[in-house]
Amino acid sequence: MKEQRGMALRLFGLLNGPQTMGRGYFFWIGFLIIITVAYVAPTHLGIKPYKVNEFLVSGFLAASLSLLWGYCGILSLGQAAFFGIGGYTFGILGINMWDDNGNTHIALLSGVALPTLFAAFIGSIMFFARLKGVYIAILMLVLSLLFETFMLQTADPEVYSIGKALLGGSNGLRPASDIPNLSFGWGEAVAEFNGRRIGFYYFVLTLLIVVYLSLRILLNSSFGYLLVAVREDPDRTETFGYDVRLIQLGVFCIAAALAGLAGSLDTARINRVDPELVFGVSANIMVVIWVSVGGRKDLTAAILGAISLEWLFLWLTTTGSPEYATIVMGAILVFVMLIAPEGIFIFVGQWLGKLFSSKVGRQSEDQDTNV
Amino acid sequence: MDIFTELFGFVFQYIDAVAFLILAAAGLSIIFGMMGVINMAHGELMMIGAYVTAFSMYAGIPAPIAIILAGAGAGVAGMILERLIIRHFYKQLLSSLVVTWGISMVVSQLFLITFGPTMESLPTPFSDIKILIGGDIGFSIVGAEGFVGIQDSSGRLPKGVESFGIYRVVMFVISILLIIGLWGLLRFTEFGTRARATMDNPTMANALGISTPRIYAFTFGLGSALAGISGGLFALSASITPFFGAAFTDKAFITVVVGGGTSVISGLVASAMALGAVQTIFTNVFSVYIGFVGMIGAAFLILLLMPTGISGYLAIRKSRSK
Numbered sequence: 001m002k003e004q005r006g007m008a009l010r011l012f013g014l015l016n017g018p019q020t021m022g023r024g025y026f027f028w029i030g031f032l033i034i035i036t037v038a039y040v041a042p043t044h045l046g047i048k049p050y051k052v053n054e055f056l057v058s059g060f061l062a063a064s065l066s067l068l069w070g071y072c073g074i075l076s077l078g079q080a081a082f083f084g085i086g087g088y089t090f091g092i093l094g095i096n097m098w099d100d101n102g103n104t105h106i107a108l109l110s111g112v113a114l115p116t117l118f119a120a121f122i123g124s125i126m127f128f129a130r131l132k133g134v135y136i137a138i139l140m141l142v143l144s145l146l147f148e149t150f151m152l153q154t155a156d157p158e159v160y161s162i163g164k165a166l167l168g169g170s171n172g173l174r175p176a177s178d179i180p181n182l183s184f185g186w187g188e189a190v191a192e193f194n195g196r197r198i199g200f201y202y203f204v205l206t207l208l209i210v211v212y213l214s215l216r217i218l219l220n221s222s223f224g225y226l227l228v229a230v231r232e233d234p235d236r237t238e239t240f241g242y243d244v245r246l247i248q249l250g251v252f253c254i255a256a257a258l259a260g261l262a263g264s265l266d267t268a269r270i271n272r273v274d275p276e277l278v279f280g281v282s283a284n285i286m287v288v289i290w291v292s293v294g295g296r297k298d299l300t301a302a303i304l305g306a307i308s309l310e311w312l313f314l315w316l317t318t319t320g321s322p323e324y325a326t327i328v329m330g331a332i333l334v335f336v337m338l339i340a341p342e343g344i345f346i347f348v349g350q351w352l353g354k355l356f357s358s359k360v361g362r363q364s365e366d367q368d369t370n371v
Numbered sequence: 372m373d374i375f376t377e378l379f380g381f382v383f384q385y386i387d388a389v390a391f392l393i394l395a396a397a398g399l400s401i402i403f404g405m406m407g408v409i410n411m412a413h414g415e416l417m418m419i420g421a422y423v424t425a426f427s428m429y430a431g432i433p434a435p436i437a438i439i440l441a442g443a444g445a446g447v448a449g450m451i452l453e454r455l456i457i458r459h460f461y462k463q464l465l466s467s468l469v470v471t472w473g474i475s476m477v478v479s480q481l482f483l484i485t486f487g488p489t490m491e492s493l494p495t496p497f498s499d500i501k502i503l504i505g506g507d508i509g510f511s512i513v514g515a516e517g518f519v520g521i522q523d524s525s526g527r528l529p530k531g532v533e534s535f536g537i538y539r540v541v542m543f544v545i546s547i548l549l550i551i552g553l554w555g556l557l558r559f560t561e562f563g564t565r566a567r568a569t570m571d572n573p574t575m576a577n578a579l580g581i582s583t584p585r586i587y588a589f590t591f592g593l594g595s596a597l598a599g600i601s602g603g604l605f606a607l608s609a610s611i612t613p614f615f616g617a618a619f620t621d622k623a624f625i626t627v628v629v630g631g632g633t634s635v636i637s638g639l640v641a642s643a644m645a646l647g648a649v650q651t652i653f654t655n656v657f658s659v660y661i662g663f664v665g666m667i668g669a670a671f672l673i674l675l676l677m678p679t680g681i682s683g684y685l686a687i688r689k690s691r692s693k
Contacts, residue, residue, distance in 0.1 A: 075465040077472070129675045134409055134464055138624045139674075142667060145621050153660060281617065285472055292469055323484050330476035337470045338459060 015213060017220025019071070019228060021298040021349045026356050038205055042198050050196035055310040056204045057266045062290045062306030063215060063299060064258035070296030071219060072251045073231030075133060078140030079287050081147055082115035082256040084278030086263030088151075089114045091173040091273045094180040096163035102190055103183050104268065111264030112257050119256030120249065127245040127252070144279050151275035172274035173267075182268040195269030204265060208303075211258070215299055218254075227251055282326075286313075289329055293336045295343025304345045376505035376533055381651065383535050388647035390543040394605070395619040396626035396639060397549060398598035403627050404635030405570050405590045407464055408457065411472035413623060414616020415479055416595045420445040420602025421611045422482065425490050434496055434607065441603030442596040449595020453588050461587070475616075482613040490611040495538050502535040503528070512537070542604055549597065554636050556593075566590055622646075622663075625670045631680015638682030645681070646670065 016023050022031070041047040061083055069075045090111035094104055122143070126136050154160035155169030168174040182200065183192040193200040218224055226247050229237040234244045267273050277283060294305015309329070316325035340347040399413045410416075420441035427437035452474060460467035499515035508529070513521065522528060557563035568576040569586045577583045602615070609618070626646055630638030649669040654662030677684035 069465070073465075075468065077468065125671065125675065129678050131674060131678055134407075134468065135628050135674060137465065137468055138409060138628055139671070142621050142625060146664060146667060149660060149663065282476075285476060288469055288472065292466075323480050327477050327480045327484075330473045330480065333473035334456060334470055334477065337466060337473070338456065341463075341466065 011217060014217040014220040017216075017224075019219040019224045020216045020300065021346065021353070022300055024356070026352075035209065039202070042201055049198045049201040051314060052311075053195060053200055053204060053269055054266075054314075055307045056201070056208055057262050057269060058290065058306040058310050059208050059303045060211065060258050060262035060265070061287050062294065062302045063211065064255040064262070065287050065291045066296055066299055066302030067215065067219075067227075067258070068251055068255040069291065070298065070302065071224065071231060072227040072248060073133070074248060074252065075137040076140040076252075076255075077137045077288060078142070078144035078284050079255070079259055080278060080280075080283040081140065081144035082119060082259035083263035083266070083283070083287075084144070084147060084273070084275070085115045085118055086111040086260030087267040087273045087278050088173065088263075089260070090264035090267045091179045092162050092165040094268075095165040095173075095175070095178045098178065098180045102187070103185050104180050105184065107180070108182070108261075108264050108268075111267075112260045115260030115263070116253050116257040119253045123249045123252040123256075127248045130245070141281075141284060144284055145281070148275050148279035151279065170275065172272055172277075176272050179267060179271040179273075181271070182265070193268075195271065200269065207265075211261075212299065212303065219299065223247075223250075286329070289333045291343075293332055293344055295346030295349075297342060298346050298349070301343050301345035301349060305343065373505060379504050380533060380535075381655065383539070384655070385647055385651045386543045387539045388650050389643050390539070390546040391619075392622060392626045392643035392647055393546040393550065393639065394542065394601040395623040396630075396643065397546075397553070397601065398594040398596070399623050400627045400630055400635055400639045401553070401597060402591055402594035404632045404638070405566060405594075406461060406587060407632060408461065408467045408471070409464075409624065409627070410457075410591075410594070411468055411620075412452070412475035412478060413598055414620035415475045416445045416449055416598035416616075417602030417605070417619060418479065418482065418611075418613065418615040419448050420599030421606035421615050422486065422490070423599065424603035424606045425493060425611050428493055429491070434493075438600055438603035441606075442600040445599020445602065446592045446596030449598070450588055450592035452595075453591040457591065458584065458587065479613045479616070486613070488612060492610050493607050495536070495608050497537045497541060500537045502537060502540075503532055504535070505532050508532055538608060545604065549600070550636060550640060553597075557636070562586075562589065622666070625666060629670050629673050629680055631677070631683040633679060633686045634682040637685065638680055641681045641685075645673070 022028075037045075041052075042049050061079065064082075065076065065079045068079070090104070090107045093107035093110050097106055098104070126139065131139070151167060152170050154167035155171070157166045157168075160167040160169075164175075164178065166174045173179065181192050181194050182203065183190050185191050191199075193203050219227070226237070226242060229240075229242075230244050230247050237247075238244050263278065266278075290306035290309050291302045293309060294303070295301030309332075313325055313329060316328055336344060395417075398416065399410060402408055402410050402413075420438075423441040423444040424434075424437045427440050428434060432440070456470060456474065457467065460470055499518070500512060501518050502510075502512050503518075503521065504510050508521070511517075518534070521532070528534060557567060565576070565581045566586055566589075568579070568581060569583050573583050576586075601619075605619070606615075609615070626639065626642050629646060630642035632638070646666050646669060650662045650666045653665030657665075673681065679687075
């Protein structure tokens with residue numbers, strides 16, 4: 001009994017550790033308020049689930065790149081490759097297995113597992129060859145574009161079909177009407193989440209919170225410290241007896257799993273996978289924009305960046321035109337990189353932290369600067 | 372088709388592929404080799420070159436001058452970008468990737484809004500001169516009239532005769548001239564000496580009175596001008612759109628990464644020759660797509676064996692043998 005309590009306390013301590021911004025009462029009270037607002041938003045504040053569901057899915061993708069780039073210092077310009085692989089896997093397995101299973105357990109699990117395996121393969125080549133960071137960033141982008149080119153030329157249904165699923169070239173995976181919604185259960189008892197409805201919203205919101213809190217624990221565990229150590233000085237980390245390549249490979253796989261999860265959820269959300277939208281240049285650059293503008297070195301900032309920028313982008317496209325919205329996104333990226341290189345939300349967070357910690361004393365502020 | 376014709380076709384494709392890679396990557400590799408920055412807006416600088424060429428030629432300026440203007444236009448654009456934005460990111464390589472990517476997004480969209488999705492395409496120079504080879508003809512270079520004379524009544528060439536456009540050969544020659552010019556510029560001029568000194572040891576170069584910021588700006592401008600010239604050359608044989616650069620950037624990145632940053636010119640040439648060979652062989656045996664995949668596979672393999680690229684590997688070999 002006592003041991004269990006000790007364990008729980010330790011986990012709570014890890015939630016609140018120095019690798020993630022936002023500690024102390026003010027942050028957690030704010031956190032609870034935001035979550036409560038998020039839960040009641042569709043019913044009481046008139047937020048439309050079919051719009052915001054997309055933002056929540058982006059949150060996973062942003063967390064994935066933040067982990068990889070912000071914490072471990074490995075920039076991947078092609079993080080959407082894993083998103084796309086996850087999306088295609090979910091779609092193909094969903095189309096083929098829906099009739100037999102009536103649920104999407106296997107499709108969702110594979111949508112996470114396959115990108116992870118692929119990351120393990122590519123990552124072991126890249127990290128064990130000790131490629132320079134710039135090369136890794138470029139190679140990942142080229143890889144993603146390679147997938148796009150491949151998928152674009154798969155229009156021939158005779159050649160490019162997997163079971164009942166046709167890859168469908170530039171039209172995306174077909175038959176789109178057979179790509180299932182997210183559904184869990186056994187036999188007759190199945191809960192199905194339509195991606196445009198409120199059920200999906202609650203499900204993904206809860207999942208995002210669970211993933212967020214788990215990542216906080218992970219980042220404040222010794223593994224999280226190792227990630228930051230590798231980012232700050234790989235040679236010194238090596239001198240302490242750690243295998244830097246294994247750490248990099250590990251975080252690369254975790255990030256791929258998160259991106260794959262996001263891809264699977266997104267396919268289930270719109271019942272559609274389109275090669276240009278998942279593997280293209282703009283898909284990849286958007287992830288980088290969310291994370292750099294929000295703040296790559298903090299999980300919370302990256303997720304907030306994704307949600308708020310997606311919101312802004314949607315607002316700009318509906319009020320103006322997509323071309324102007326794209327220009328604004330690019331301009332925001334360049335501007336923020338010049339003015340607040342650490343990202344907007346980290347900047348704001350540090351300012352808030354100083355504001356509140358001045359009453360408590362200077363102790364926590366010193367930790368803040370380490371973040 | 373006899374073996375000679377086949378061989379000629381193969382060589383023709385190979386020099387075409389090598390010229391493509393050298394032209395697409397030249398500007399990028401100068402900037403990467405000298406400053407370690409991979410300029411993600413490289414494709415957009417090529418696009419600017421293509422647009423300058425197009426507008427100059429609409430105004431009646433002959434193609435060679437239009438292409439030189441393209442180089443000047445892109446060079447100026449590059450220097451402005453360097454002064455305004457890129458110079459703040461020299462110490463953070465990954466951030467410089469991201470910020471130049473943002474610039475590329477803004478520039479291509481601005482062109483899309485200003486000039487619309489496509490431009491009137493330009494006439495390809497020498498398009499009426501063809502190299503004919505094989506069959507009874509053997510080998511000959513003919514103009515438009517000669518070409519019509521050889522065709523039969525339904526407009527087909529006689530059996531076994533293949534025709535090749537000459538502009539590709541011109542591009543290959545220009546790419547070689549550019550490489551030689553670049554080498555001369557870095558080897559023999561005052562600017563070249565200063566630039567190489569800055570590349571070797573910026574602090575020491577600065578202490579000796581070389582204005583390193585100015586060298587960086589000029590180098591970035593030089594790389595951008597090369598991108599603009601390539602863009603102008605490609606504009607004569609491809610359709611000009613705001614996303615013109617995207618067709619070149621991925622191959623250009625691969626070429627530069629494989630070449631490595633230790634020795635700009637030899638790395639670029641070696642890398643283009645190696646990747647061009649892989650691409651030609653795979654494209655011939657399988658398909659264009661597999662040719663591209665093969666190129667990336669080869670790039671992975673080369674980087675596994677030589678993590679700092681071909682030029683880095685050569686430099687290590689050299690220093691060991693001393």
